Amino acid sequence: MLGGNIPDTFSIGCGLKSVDLSQNFMTGKFPRSLVNCPHLEVLNIGNNNVEDTFPCMLMNTSLRVLVLRSNSFYGDLYCPGATQEWTNIQIIDLSINNFTGDLSPSYFSNWKGMMNSNYNEPLDLRYKTADDHYIQATVMVIIKGQQMELQKILLVFTSIDFSSNKFEGKIPGSIVDLNSLYFLNLSSNAFKGTIPASIGNMKQLESLDLSVNHLTGKIPGELASLTFLAFFNLSFNKLSGSIPLGRQLQTFSADSYEGNAGLCGFPLNISCNSNKVDGVPPHGKTDIDWNYICASLGFATGLGIFVLPLLFSPKWRERYFDQVDQVLLKNFHFHQQKGRKRRTSARVPRNQIRRL
Numbered sequence: 120m121l122g123g124n125i126p127d128t129f130s131i132g133c134g135l136k137s138v139d140l141s142q143n144f145m146t147g148k149f150p151r152s153l154v155n156c157p158h159l160e161v162l163n164i165g166n167n168n169v170e171d172t173f174p175c176m177l178m179n180t181s182l183r184v185l186v187l188r189s190n191s192f193y194g195d196l197y198c199p200g201a202t203q204e205w206t207n208i209q210i211i212d213l214s215i216n217n218f219t220g221d222l223s224p225s226y227f228s229n230w231k232g233m234m235n236s237n238y239n240e241p242l243d244l245r246y247k248t249a250d251d252h253y254i255q256a257t258v259m260v261i262i263k264g265q266q267m268e269l270q271k272i273l274l275v276f277t278s279i280d281f282s283s284n285k286f287e288g289k290i291p292g293s294i295v296d297l298n299s300l301y302f303l304n305l306s307s308n309a310f311k312g313t314i315p316a317s318i319g320n321m322k323q324l325e326s327l328d329l330s331v332n333h334l335t336g337k338i339p340g341e342l343a344s345l346t347f348l349a350f351f352n353l354s355f356n357k358l359s360g361s362i363p364l365g366r367q368l369q370t371f372s373a374d375s376y377e378g379n380a381g382l383c384g385f386p387l388n389i390s391c392n393s394n395k396v397d398g399v400p401p402h403g404k405t406d407i408d409w410n411y412i413c414a415s416l417g418f419a420t421g422l423g424i425f426v427l428p429l430l431f432s433p434k435w436r437e438r439y440f441d442q443v444d445q446v447l448l449k450n451f452h453f454h455q456q457k458g459r460k461r462r463t464s465a466r467v468p469r470n471q472i473r474r475l
Contacts, residue, residue: 125150125169137161137256141186149174149192157181161256161272165189165212173218175200183232183254184210184272188280195220204229210272212260214282214304221288233277233297262302263326263350278302282328285309290329295320304328306352314353316341326350333357338382343368354378361391 124147125140133156145167153159154176162177165188175198177185182205196218198204209232227233254272261267261280269276277297282304289312290305301323310332318327319341325348334356342348343365351371359381362368373386383391 120144122146124148125164127152129153129155131155132157135159139163139256140167141165141259143167145169151176153177154180160184160207160254161258162186163256163258165259173198178205181207183207184256184258186210186212186258186260187216188212188259189215191217193217193219196222196226206231208232209274209277210258210260212278212280213284214261214280216284218281218284218286220286222286222291224291225293226291227297228293230297233279233300235299260302261304264328264352275299276301277323280304281308283307287311290315292317294318297321299323302326305332307331309333311335313337314339314342314358318342319344321345322347324348328352329356330354331356335359337361338363338368340365351375358382362387 120143121140122144125145127148127150129135129150129152135156136158137160138153138156139161141163142165145164146169149164149169149171151174153162153174157180159177159180159182161184162182163184163186165186167190169187170191170193172194173192173196174187178198185208192213193216197220206229208230254274256269256272258269258272259266260269260278261282262278277300279297279300279302283306285308286305287309290310292315294300294303295315295317298321300321302325303321304326306328307330310329311334313336314329314334316339318324319339322345324345327342327345327348328350330352331354334353336358337360338353338358340363343363345367348367351368352375354375355378358376358379360383362376362382362384369385371386373388376382376387383389
């Protein structure tokens with residue numbers, strides 16, 4: 120493993136396309152001279168001990184993949200000098216750092232690599248080779264709550280991971296412009312306010328993690344339309360109201376919603392009518408189960424139709440017991456005949472032996 124400072128000696132016009140220094144013991148500042156590499160597409164310095172502010176100088180480059188995961192970066196993400204603001208970025212992982220501050224409402228507005236104005240139309244792949252679909256790099260990412268290593272990165276793969284920092288304020292409305300985003304993780308921060316209902320328009324989302332924040336209000340019903348959602352976590356916020364009904368949101372376990380005292384409805388074991396745990400009646404009252412009552416009434420009625428005539432009608436009672444006697448006599452006669460046949464068949468072999 121490597122240690123020490125990352126050399127800040129990248130010359131003007133350097134031809135590097137990928138820099139991977141992850142899983143080492145690198146320390147010191149972020150190398151500003153990387154801005155001299157105009158063709159740089161992948162930068163991965165994840166899991167080191169680099170301590171610096173956000174590398175704003177890279178926002179005007181052709182960077183597609185930026186991984187700063189698990190370092191000691193700090194400060195906000197405000198970059199006043201950036202003009203293009205990452206038109207190609209498609210994977211950004213800033214998780215497990217000390218970033219702070221709000222994300223401005225327009226923060227994601229120029230991230231063209233995660234936008235597709237025709238995302239409902241199929242990609243035109245007729246004139247592309249296999250290598251044209253990939254970025255040749257190996258990156259460790261967290262996908263659907265699991266750590267995975269990508270050996271090659273599809274050009275259509277998109278991911279944002281800002282988890283485990285100290286971001287605050289509202290979730291920027293411009294995030295919904297990223298209509299080609301597949302994975303979004305803003306968990307373990309201090310975001311507040313409501314969940315933007317327009318997130319329901321991000322139809323490509325497969326993973327959404329907003330857990331461990333200070334989000335309030337109701338879960339937008341629009342989220343139920345995210346049909347590709349395979350991982351979903353809103354736990355440990357301050358959400359309230361009923362969990363929206365839909366094809367997706369009820370398929371996740373109660374763990375996805377726990378830690379929100381005001382939430383109710385399936386899959387939580389809390390009824391929205393009483394706002395109490397199911398099975399515990401509010402204010403000591405007992406809920407009436409009409410299914411059991413109807414079944415009991417039906418049984419009592421049927422039993423009464425049979426028993427009451429026996430008790431109060433001599434003719435009916437006489438006919439009933441006559442029928443019982445007939446059944447018993449027939450049954451007795453059947454067993455008697457069966458016993459005779461067995462005794463007769465048992466004697467045959469002995470007679471044959473005597474004749475011999």
